[in-house]
Amino acid sequence: MSEPKFIALTPKLHDYVVRHGAREDEALAAVRESTAALGDIAVMQISPDQGALMTMLTGLVGATRAIELGTFTGYSAICIARGLAPGGRLTACELDPDRAATARRNFERAGVAAVIDIELGPAAETLERLRGEAGEPFDLAFIDADKTGYPDYYESCLDLVRPGGLIVLDNVLRDGTVLDPDPDDAGAVAIAALNEAIAADDRVDVAMLAVADGITLARKR
Numbered sequence: 001m002s003e004p005k006f007i008a009l010t011p012k013l014h015d016y017v018v019r020h021g022a023r024e025d026e027a028l029a030a031v032r033e034s035t036a037a038l039g040d041i042a043v044m045q046i047s048p049d050q051g052a053l054m055t056m057l058t059g060l061v062g063a064t065r066a067i068e069l070g071t072f073t074g075y076s077a078i079c080i081a082r083g084l085a086p087g088g089r090l091t092a093c094e095l096d097p098d099r100a101a102t103a104r105r106n107f108e109r110a111g112v113a114a115v116i117d118i119e120l121g122p123a124a125e126t127l128e129r130l131r132g133e134a135g136e137p138f139d140l141a142f143i144d145a146d147k148t149g150y151p152d153y154y155e156s157c158l159d160l161v162r163p164g165g166l167i168v169l170d171n172v173l174r175d176g177t178v179l180d181p182d183p184d185d186a187g188a189v190a191i192a193a194l195n196e197a198i199a200a201d202d203r204v205d206v207a208m209l210a211v212a213d214g215i216t217l218a219r220k221r
């Protein structure tokens, strides 16, 4: 193993990262604040620095077609929508109707509702339908729904993105539990196994980032 080269973030240092590396505007701050009022569940929302990264990645791949699995109250979808090329569209998949309705209101307030199509229902069904349609391939996929579904979502997204397109997987460190997943934690077990598979998957180039709860970038070859 090479000499470790990383720094552990403290809350203060993370705050520094957010203040210097993310430009969270009023619309996104309002989504963050209203989501925080929901209580502990707000932890599901991506952080501002990850949001800035999502906007940047979407722009870097020149995405005109993007898909998100797991929209919650819409923070990450707004970040992706803001990175789309002119004329671009985001398909936002969410299982829960109340969360989808909240996300729709937040998209309107953020001025991105016109470029986002919400798909209400299990992401697996939406992906299956999309694979059956001979539509344009996607440029970017963001996987952030139920963790046990990740292996299937990854395969579907690999089918749906173009060569050179990017799959972004969230929570790939699962709070560090991927090192020794509890057999009773099906999400951690699924993600640990998928991390192994992606690391050896010659269909993609890969970079795992120790940002937030861990993010894998898998670029289709």
Ligand SMILES: C[S@@+](CC[C@H](N)C(=O)[O-])C[C@H]1O[C@@H](n2cnc3c(N)ncnc32)[C@H](O)[C@@H]1O
Residues within 6 Å of the ligand: 044, 045, 046, 069, 070, 071, 072, 073, 074, 075, 076, 077, 093, 094, 095, 096, 099, 121, 122, 123, 124, 144, 145, 146, 149
């Ligand atoms: C971690 S949260 C997503 C957070 C969101 N990306 C954000 O930044 O605010 C996961 C979301 O996936 C949704 N979800 C869970 N299982 C799903 C499924 N089978 N299909 C679609 N969405 C699902 C949940 O309802 C939840 O809102």
